[in-house]
Amino acid sequence: MNKGHDQSQDHESSNTNVLTLDTGQNQNIEISIIGNPNVGKTSLFNILTGAKQYVANWPGVTVEKKVGTFKYKDTTFKLVDLPGVYTLSSKSEDEKVAKDYIINKNYEIVILVADALNLESSMFLLLQLLEMNVNIILAINAIDEAKEKGRIIVPSPIIKTLNIPVVLTSARTGEGIDELLEVIYKYSLSKTKSRVKTRIKYPPNIDKFIQSFMELASNYPEIKINYSNYLENNWLPVYFLEFGNEDLNLPKSFLKELETLFDLDNLRAEYTKWKLDFISYLVSSSIINEGIDWSLRDILDHVLTHKVLGILIYIFAMFAVFSLTFNLAQPLSDLLELAFTSAGNYLSKVIPIPWLNSLVVEGVIGGVGGVLVFIPQIFILFFFLGFLEESGYLPRAAFLVDRIARSFGLSGRSFMSIILGFGCNVPAIISTKTIANKKERLALILSLPFASCSAKLPVYILLIGTFFSSNAALVLLLIYLSSIVLVLVSSKFLQRFITQSEDIPFIIELPRFRMPTFKNLAIYTWNRGKHFLQKAGGIILVATIIIWALSFFPNFGQDINSSYAAGIGKVFEPLTKHLGWDWRINTGLVFGIAAKEVVVSSYSTLFNVGEGSLSFALQNVLTPASALALIFFVLAYVPCFATLATIKSETNSWKWPIFTLFYTTVIAYLIANVVFFIGGIFI
Numbered sequence: 001m002n003k004g005h006d007q008s009q010d011h012e013s014s015n016t017n018v019l020t021l022d023t024g025q026n027q028n029i030e031i032s033i034i035g036n037p038n039v040g041k042t043s044l045f046n047i048l049t050g051a052k053q054y055v056a057n058w059p060g061v062t063v064e065k066k067v068g069t070f071k072y073k074d075t076t077f078k079l080v081d082l083p084g085v086y087t088l089s090s091k092s093e094d095e096k097v098a099k100d101y102i103i104n105k106n107y108e109i110v111i112l113v114a115d116a117l118n119l120e121s122s123m124f125l126l127l128q129l130l131e132m133n134v135n136i137i138l139a140i141n142a143i144d145e146a147k148e149k150g151r152i153i154v155p156s157p158i159i160k161t162l163n164i165p166v167v168l169t170s171a172r173t174g175e176g177i178d179e180l181l182e183v184i185y186k187y188s189l190s191k192t193k194s195r196v197k198t199r200i201k202y203p204p205n206i207d208k209f210i211q212s213f214m215e216l217a218s219n220y221p222e223i224k225i226n227y228s229n230y231l232e233n234n235w236l237p238v239y240f241l242e243f244g245n246e247d248l249n250l251p252k253s254f255l256k257e258l259e260t261l262f263d264l265d266n267l268r269a270e271y272t273k274w275k276l277d278f279i280s281y282l283v284s285s286s287i288i289n290e291g292i293d294w295s296l297r298d299i300l301d302h303v304l305t306h307k308v309l310g311i312l313i314y315i316f317a318m319f320a321v322f323s324l325t326f327n328l329a330q331p332l333s334d335l336l337e338l339a340f341t342s343a344g345n346y347l348s349k350v351i352p353i354p355w356l357n358s359l360v361v362e363g364v365i366g367g368v369g370g371v372l373v374f375i376p377q378i379f380i381l382f383f384f385l386g387f388l389e390e391s392g393y394l395p396r397a398a399f400l401v402d403r404i405a406r407s408f409g410l411s412g413r414s415f416m417s418i419i420l421g422f423g424c425n426v427p428a429i430i431s432t433k434t435i436a437n438k439k440e441r442l443a444l445i446l447s448l449p450f451a452s453c454s455a456k457l458p459v460y461i462l463l464i465g466t467f468f469s470s471n472a473a474l475v476l477l478l479i480y481l482s483s484i485v486l487v488l489v490s491s492k493f494l495q496r497f498i499t500q501s502e503d504i505p506f507i508i509e510l511p512r513f514r515m516p517t518f519k520n521l522a523i524y525t526w527n528r529g530k531h532f533l534q535k536a537g538g539i540i541l542v543a544t545i546i547i548w549a550l551s552f553f554p555n556f557g558q559d560i561n562s563s564y565a566a567g568i569g570k571v572f573e574p575l576t577k578h579l580g581w582d583w584r585i586n587t588g589l590v591f592g593i594a595a596k597e598v599v600v601s602s603y604s605t606l607f608n609v610g611e612g613s614l615s616f617a618l619q620n621v622l623t624p625a626s627a628l629a630l631i632f633f634v635l636a637y638v639p640c641f642a643t644l645a646t647i648k649s650e651t652n653s654w655k656w657p658i659f660t661l662f663y664t665t666v667i668a669y670l671i672a673n674v675v676f677f678i679g680g681i682f683i
Contacts, residue, residue, distance in 0.1 A: 029188050030078045030106060034098060034129075035113035036121050037084035038392070040141040042066075043171035044113055045081045046523050048181075065097075072181045075188055080107065086121065088128050089243045093433040096247075102132060103229040109187055111137045111180075116146035116153055116168075119286065123279040128242075130162065131200060133233040137165045137183055144170040145514070150289060157285035172517060203274050206241070209262055213237035220254055241271050300513055304393070310400045317393070318480065321384040323473035325377055326461075332376035340369035355552065363548030363605055368541055370604030370614060371597045374458040379529045381457065385422065386524035390516035394419055408488040409495045414444050418487050421451025422480065423528050425643040429650055439495065445650055447490035449639035449664050452483035454532065455596035459634045462600055466615040467627040475631075483635055490667070532597070543591055543598040547605050550587075565606060575669070579676050580626030593638050624683045629676035637668035 035041040049068025066081040082101060083094035102110070110129060114122030119140070129136050140153055155166035165183045169176035202210070214234060217223045223231075227248070230236035240248060241264075245255065258264065304310050344365040351357040388394050394416075401415050414435065421428035428448050435441040452460075460476060468475045550565035560566060568590055569583025576586055588602035607617040622630065638644075644657040651657075 028076050028078055029108050030080065031109040031111060031184065031188075032080040032082050032101065032107045033111045033113060034082040034102075034125070035084060036086050036115065036118075036125065038395075039084075039113050039115040039118075039122065040171040041084060041113040042081065043517075043520055044111075044139065044141065044169065044177075044180075045079060046520055047171060047174070047177055049079055072185050075185060077184065077188070085125070087124060087243075088132075089247070102129070102134060105229075108135060109137060109184065110134050111139055111184070114138060114140045116140050116142045117149065117151065119153075119283045120279055123282060124275070126162075127200070127275065127279070130164075131233070131238050132235050135187065137167065137180070137187060139167050139169050139176075139180055141169050141171055142514075143168045144173050144175065152288040154286050154288060158282060161282060172514060203270065205267060206271055206274065209241065209267055210234050210237045212261055213240070213258065216254060216257055220251055222251065223254065238271075241268055301396075305396050305399060307400070307403070310396070314397050314400060315477070315481075317388065319473055319477045321381065321388070322476040322480075324384060325381045326465075326472045326476075329376035329380045333373050336369075336373045336375065340365055340373065344369070355556065358552060359545070359548055362608060363544055364541070366604040366608075367544030367547065367601035371458055371540055371601045374461055374600070375529075375532070377461050378454060378457060378532050379525055381454070382423070382528045383521060383525045386521050386528075387516055390514070390520055390524060392513045405488060408492040410440060410444060410488065410491050414440065414491070415484075417444060417448060418451050418484055421448050421453060421487075423454055424531070425449055425451060425453050425639055426646045429643065429646045432650070440491075442651065442656075443491045443494040444487075445647060446494055446656060446660055446663070447487045449643055449660060450483055450486035450490055450636055450667075452480055452635055453596070454528070455640065456634055458597050458600045459592075460631060462603075462614070463618070463627045463631050466618050467622070467624045479631060479635060482632070486636060486667075486671075539595050540597050540601055543594055544601045544605060547587075547591055547598075547602050551606055551608075560606070560608065579629050579672060580621075580623055581630065582621060585621070585630065589633070589637070592634070593640065595640050596634065599634065623680075625676050625679040628679045628683065629672040632675045633668045633672040635668070636671055637665050639664065 033041055033045055045066065045068065048070050050070070065083075068079045068081070070077055070079065080101070082098045085095045085098045087095060088099040088102060089095050101107075112122065112126055112129060114126070126136070126138065138155075138158065140155065143153055146153060153168055155168060158164070159166050165187060167176050167180045167183055169180055214231070214237060217227075217231065217236065223236075227236050230239060236248075240250070304313055344361045347365065348357060348361045351360060397415070397419065405415050414432075417428045417431045417435075420431050425448055428451060429445050432441045432444050432448075435444065460479060464472050464475050547565060550568070551560050551563045553564060555562055565587050566583050569585070569587035572586040572590075573581075573583055584603065584606040587606060588599045591602050592599035603618070604614055607614060618627070638661050644660065647657045647660055648654055
């Protein structure tokens with residue numbers, strides 16, 4: 001018996017004529033790309049779109065989306081990258097976004113990316129899309145890795161059973177990309193009515209339920225109005241059977257009628273068993289195994305996820321990243337520093353107007369240039385962090401610390417948000433949407449500002465290079481490890497006094513180790529590093545001009561100690577004098593609330609020195625203990641405006657960003673004092 005034909009579809013035309021071409025020319029066709037997390041979806045997206053992509057938010061939510069364009073032959077395609085999901089339910093914000101997009105049908109084609117080594121997981125999502133009558137192209141990715149493990153993918157059973165195009169691809173080697181483009185192009189030219197539609201053939205009991213459900217629903221106008229998109233292709237009864245009524249909220253009277261006709265629990269179990277059996281048959285029919293069980297990736301997994309050795313390797317990996325960041329970037333930073341110094345010296349001679357000369361040389365060149373000299377460190381750090389993330393190593397770090405994090409009331413999933421916070425606190429806070437426990441999520445949101453974001457890196461590099469250059473990588477590693485501890489301890493503290501958290505198991509599907517491609521690493525590095533450049537041309541430039549004006553007036557640059565900037569900093573001197581911080585240090589910290597990079601540009605302007613002399617000027621003001629205390633204060637104190645705004649958005653309340661403002665400042669001040677007095681003993 002052919003089990004596939006027992007459980008699958010009736011065809012509207014021959015299997016051999018899946019695509020019927022039209023001679024018309026299509027332009028700006030919208031297609032979407034969807035798949036489980038860690039299947040190489042983003043890599044395929046990057047290959048198809050290259051640099052022609054932008055990042056935005058989905059309407060009404062703060063889940064980030066990527067949109068790109070590419071042209072193939074005479075057709076331009078708009079490609080929308082949907083969040084990585086396992087199902088189209090509404091259990092998380094990502095799933096809801098993906099489901100709503102698919103239901104609204106603003107696209108013509110959906111590319112489902114599946115993992116060649118884990119086809120079963122992707123088949124659940126594939127069947128859901130087929131049940132919604134979506135035009136699907138199945139791209140089975142990572143076939144090179146499947147071959148390494150002796151697994152050969154034979155797509156013909158899936159093609160014949162489901163009547164969808166199937167392409168075998170490798171985002172790493174580029175295999176199958178040309179074929180995928182050709183299939184997309186041909187599919188886009190197909191007349192909608194000529195496309196072969198897949199009609200799932202369910203067991204008799206399920207068919208009977210679907211028919212009865214639709215007949216009953218026709219008597220409820222509110223169902224027709226509220227779930228019109230669900231009713232197309234009979235998807236609403238299937239969705240209800242699979243996910244229940246939690247996010248549907250169907251009328252109670254309607255549910256009672258269903259319960260009198262069917263044993264819903266047994267029916268749901270029958271549907272689940274049918275789907276599992278069908279997927280198992282489909283996958284087993286499409287895979288030929290050659291009996292290779294172990295690979296180098298498997299050996300690496302066992303070593304790197306060892307509960308003791310894995311932690312030590314992670315610490316060493318981060319130390320290596322920081323060492324490379326300093327050693328490789330320093331020559332490039334020196335060249336940039338020389339360029340800005342030369343530009344400042346030249347302009348100081350050719351601009352005759354005193355105030356304009358001061359603005360350009362001391363304000364713009366000195367301030368903004370003082371930040372831009374750290375471009376090499378920023379981009380090199382992101383490059384190596386991108387390597388760790390793209391290779392699949394960082395999710396393993398989350399798995400390793402799950403036990404540690406759980407003792408602080410968090411899970412390994414929370415640790416992923418902390419790692420993301422090393423880039424920027426804003427997406428880190430947004431990423432907490434994946435945390436099911438709302439109380440744990442709130443505690444984490446309020447603690448994530450302690451994660452050391454990249455905006456603080458210029459301050460670290462300036463102070464570490466000035467006072468601790470011989471142990472630069474070790475000090476930077478200490479700072480990042482301290483930031484992790486701060487987030488964990490803060491979360492524990494907040495859960496005890498503000499919230500209580502339930503123990504939720506941490507489940508994560510670890511991506512396989514992959515050697516990242518240079519192109520993907522370049523895109524990763526640029527997408528994260530470009531925000532630093534955008535800040536330099538925006539908020540840092542504006543803040544630098546404001547700081548220059550406050551330091552120039554009211555005495556027109558004659559006495560900076562009597563300037564408005566000095567007045568701001570001197571307000572806080574009673575609190576910071578014992579730490580060795582004068583008004584200039586304080587003023588820089590005040591303006592750093594807007595963006596932490598502004599701290600460096602402020603010091604360049606307030607100390608009224610060229611870029612090359614700033615380190616020397618700081619050595620005349622601060623001791624090593626004072627500098628270390630300042631580093632830890634910058635690590636912990638008030639997050640930037642964007643982070644505060646994100647906290648408000650994610651908590652729907654102004655009280656939490658206001659609380660964060662005072663909470664982080666108090667904690668930062670306490671830590672700075674502890675570090676100063678302890679550092680004074682050992683440094």
